[in-house]
Amino acid sequence: MDAGDVSRALARIAHEILERNKGAEHLVLVGLLSRGEIIAQRLAERIAEIEGVKVPTGSIEIGLYRDDIGLRHPPALKTDHIPPIDDKVVVLVDDVLYTGRSVRAALDALMDVGRPKAVQLAVLVDRGHRELPIRADYVGKNIPTAHGEQIVVRVVETDGDDAVLVAERGES
Amino acid sequence: MIKHLLDITDLNPDGIQRILETAANLQPEGGAIRKYPALRNKTVVNLFYESSTRTRTSFELAAKRLSADVVNFAVSGSSVDKGESLKDTAQTIMAMGVDAIVIRHKASGAPHRLAQWVDAHVINAGDGMHQHPTQALLDLFTIRQHFPSFEGLRVAIVGDVTHSRVARSDVQALTMMGADVTLVGPPTLLPPQAEHWGVGTTADLDAVLPKADVVYLLRMQLERQQAGFVPSLREYSRLWGLDSARAAMLKDDALVMHPGPMNRGVEISAEVAELPRSMIIDQVTNGIKVRMALLYLMLGTPGEVAANG
Numbered sequence A: 001m002d003a004g005d006v007s008r009a010l011a012r013i014a015h016e017i018l019e020r021n022k023g024a025e026h027l028v029l030v031g032l033l034s035r036g037e038i039i040a041q042r043l044a045e046r047i048a049e050i051e052g053v054k055v056p057t058g059s060i061e062i063g064l065y066r067d068d069i070g071l072r073h074p075p076a077l078k079t080d081h082i083p084p085i086d087d088k089v090v091v092l093v094d095d096v097l098y099t100g101r102s103v104r105a106a107l108d109a110l111m112d113v114g115r116p117k118a119v120q121l122a123v124l125v126d127r128g129h130r131e132l133p134i135r136a137d138y139v140g141k142n143i144p145t146a147h148g149e150q151i152v153v154r155v156v157e158t159d160g161d162d163a164v165l166v167a168e169r170g171e172s
Numbered sequence B: 001m002i003k004h005l006l007d008i009t010d011l012n013p014d015g016i017q018r019i020l021e022t023a024a025n026l027q028p029e030g031g032a033i034r035k036y037p038a039l040r041n042k043t044v045v046n047l048f049y050e051s052s053t054r055t056r057t058s059f060e061l062a063a064k065r066l067s068a069d070v071v072n073f074a075v076s077g078s079s080v081d082k083g084e085s086l087k088d089t090a091q092t093i094m095a096m097g098v099d100a101i102v103i104r105h106k107a108s109g110a111p112h113r114l115a116q117w118v119d120a121h122v123i124n125a126g127d128g129m130h131q132h133p134t135q136a137l138l139d140l141f142t143i144r145q146h147f148p149s150f151e152g153l154r155v156a157i158v159g160d161v162t163h164s165r166v167a168r169s170d171v172q173a174l175t176m177m178g179a180d181v182t183l184v185g186p187p188t189l190l191p192p193q194a195e196h197w198g199v200g201t202t203a204d205l206d207a208v209l210p211k212a213d214v215v216y217l218l219r220m221q222l223e224r225q226q227a228g229f230v231p232s233l234r235e236y237s238r239l240w241g242l243d244s245a246r247a248a249m250l251k252d253d254a255l256v257m258h259p260g261p262m263n264r265g266v267e268i269s270a271e272v273a274e275l276p277r278s279m280i281i282d283q284v285t286n287g288i289k290v291r292m293a294l295l296y297l298m299l300g301t302p303g304e305v306a307a308n309g
Helices: A003-020 A035-051 A101-113 B013-025 B054-064 B086-095 B110-117 B133-144 B165-176 B192-197 B205-211 B233-240 B280-299
Strands: A027-032 A057-060 A089-097 A118-126 A138-142 A149-154 A163-168 B043-048 B069-074 B100-105 B121-127 B154-158 B180-184 B200-202 B214-217 B255-257
Touching: A003 A035, A003 A118, A003 A138, A003 A163, A027 A035, A027 A101, A035 A057, A035 A089, A035 A118, A057 A101, A089 A101, A089 A149, A101 A118, A118 A149, B013 B133, B013 B165, B013 B280, B043 B054, B043 B086, B054 B069, B054 B100, B054 B121, B054 B133, B054 B280, B086 B100, B086 B110, B100 B110, B100 B280, B110 B121, B121 B133, B121 B280, B133 B165, B133 B255, B133 B280, B154 B165, B154 B205, B165 B180, B165 B192, B180 B205, B200 B205, B255 B280
Parallel strands: A027 A057, A027 A089, A089 A118, A118 A138, B043 B069, B043 B100, B100 B121, B154 B180, B154 B214, B180 B200, B214 B255
Antiparallel strands: A149 A163
């Protein structure tokens, strides 16, 4: 996907979120750190353009909720900012949906801070290979992949341009 | 991450930075205290052969906020009173299946011996007059909240350096991170080997205060006077105690620190302990975050990786 594809996919997801939830009231966008947060902010900008409403947007660090702690090097943690979520419809946002384990961790982290009315999931890319019964409500693009492949999501904010690439593992 | 933390020099500057950064991202400022499931299948034993309130409680809360199970092995009233050796106690604890042992002992080197006998991670929570590495980490964290870098930072450590494990760990940690450390106190309480530590020494506190970024006061142990290291506590307090008049000589942004428990009126006056620049309460709060970061990074690293990195 090039920058145009990414932009059109995010615009469509923003419309779908508004359509499904009948507007932007009670919505909260929470991105999984780090790229999910950036994508959540982009979606919030789109929603503001379409609906004229600024949706509260936050980020969530799942490092301390992972199910593979002690099995690999602990990843660096970042500070997260979760807005109030009680009785809100929380849209979790991530760049790539793969095994579903990150989303499981994010759901646990969310439930530790509050009780949302509902939780929905938006991802830029669904690459398949789920290991848990989790599916996305909003998908930018389905990209079937092999396990040996890697999906690289680049965003202007941290990588200089917007793109989604499929690479062999080890490249980037 | 390292397998054991016995000595602050077990860590290099990168390792220290990693712990401080992880600690900063746990329990964000101003938010509600959060409990994380990260170590829910781990067990941590506090093995304290010396009395301690803040360090033991701090380790206990740190482990509990990561959902680890915590056992406080109180030495008095246990089989240790019946003459059980450290090795036998360690083997007994290991047989119960634990992942980390936090040990405080009056004998310098006890944590090193323990680490040779057990598979669990060993964390030194203070051994004799030797080391108190997690105190050094929380002190660095507290300084780091107020200064962007340790490079060239002027830190005065004041008091009974010779008998202080806190001073030893802090001097090594601070010099490793590039700070400029001066030891201040009566010559009888400054270690003769200090010249090899890469630090300055002086008896003149008033000359050091106007330039210092951090003044770190050590606890003056009352038994030192009986042992003849200082003529009287009153004289000690007059020459090396930080009172309001001396605190007025400090730079506007200089910090006052103390590892606790304080002897108010000896090394620090009651008024100075209450000043906004006094970090004594912050140090306690930060101790939990830093110990959480350490436990997470140590216990969250696979065994085979721990051995070489």
